[in-house]
Amino acid sequence: MKADPKGVLTGVHFMDGDHAACEGALAAGCRFVAGYPITPSTEIVERFAARIPKVGGVFIQMEDELAASIAIQGGVWGGQKVMSVTSGPGLSLMMEHLGYAAMTETPSVWVDVQRGGPSTGLPTLPAQADMMQIKWGSHGDYEIIALSPNSPQECFDLMIKAFNLSEEYRCPVFLMMDEVVGHMTERVNIPSADQIDVTERKWTKKKPGEYKAFATTPEDLVPEMVKAGDGYRIHVTGLTHDERGYPAMDVPNQAKLIPRLLNKIRNNVHKLVDVRMDGCEDADVIVMSFGITSRVATAAIDAARAKGLKVGHLRLIICWPFPVALIQQLARTAKAFVVPELNMGQMVLEVRKALADVDRKVKVISVPHPGGTVHDPETILEQILEAAR
């Protein structure tokens, strides 16, 4: 279906990433946000709070991120599309309820405008150091999807995609921004509502009595949904549950539920690959990057190419699930991977893991950065030259 025109601010804007992310959420149909404003993500909820009365919806400023991240899930079961927005320590507080969203298959968008950490760290300065936390930070086995924009335009575009994926897979979807992308201002084109595709919730057509809240088929591992007030009797719990959603805390139910939660994502990894590749076909060295670092890497890659080196650029748009098969395919011809990121070496571990199954010897060079600013393009260039040696 197409976007509701009420939420779409059609036009050409000069707007920062935080504001563009908010507009993306409104265009995607988000009508409920519970948040606890925190730098550098504050402008997203600030704008949402200002815009939502005119669009029709609710913003609540909660007492903390624990409350925010569970209030949004109440909103979903009430029928709304929702997001919560945070950074740094706020994300740590949300980890408990991230697991709840995964376990209860509550479609929800989680925005993390990454700043330097750990703890309160660098509130006003960038990092990309939460990439592993979102994947592993809640206890138990679960899967999420994560997207990484590198411009205000992509904050808008990928926010819509994040909402659509959360409905399609009924899982938490992260928009992994960073302080630079959040606070950088650029042109943002917002199309008309009839040009924006939004994914409707997977509402059931079954009647009350026939409907089981968590029943799936072998072909489709994503259950159908209802909302409170529709006349269905449902039960939603973070405990291990049966197809009706009632607690069933035994080995057979755990053995049925957990693999399904993982496989509804894992079986679709090939569909979820979203990357930009530039010159990777015949490259000796491939630079893998995401978010703001992909723009810095472009400057380094241009400089390396000017020296005559064959350098490819692989930019991750969807970081989780990680495109393992693609890395393995590129490793058939490339000699080395160079992985700059604004952390001390996180996504590079996934490259190393993917290459463990590859027979050829392929060099992997991590270009870490503790955060606070972006890499100097020279630093990445040096490592590209090293990799090409």
Add this chain to the structure above:
Amino acid sequence: MAKTEIRVGGLGGQGVILNASIIGKAASIYEGKHATLIQAFGPEARGSACSAQVTISTEDIAYPYVKHPDVLVLMSQDAYNQFAPSLKPGGLVLFEEELVTLDGRLPEGARAIGIPATRFAEELGRRLVLNIVMVGFFAGVTGLLSFESVQKAVKDSVPKGTEDLNMRALEKGFEYGREAAATK
């Protein structure tokens, strides 16, 4: 590729960020160029140092930070002291001449043109529009943006009801800039 890197510096409350934002908006929305704006984002308050980095280019801008600007737009002595040494050789300094005193730290070959922007703003009725005078001055001296583009960008950036005052501020800065560029 035609690329111009700009650093705008001044004090919190002078409208430094809005000044930079209008320059970027005029370029990216009304002249069809690419523009990025990065603001120095710290625990700043009114009266403390404040700066912004704008890049304008005919092509995609990968690296949005400005290390060695082609143009400095300066509205405080502190900003001058901090950013003057980073100017590209042969670069241009546009400064509020009653708030900034030039000295030997400007790189060789730099071209510096001043304007009493705060005084002009006060004469127009409100000291607040100093940043808009500086936008006009920037456009007038550099010729990088047409008057029509900055005019549109100012109109949709300032509060309703203040358009006339801001237009007069913009014109004042623009005319002064055009004359100064021709004579200095």
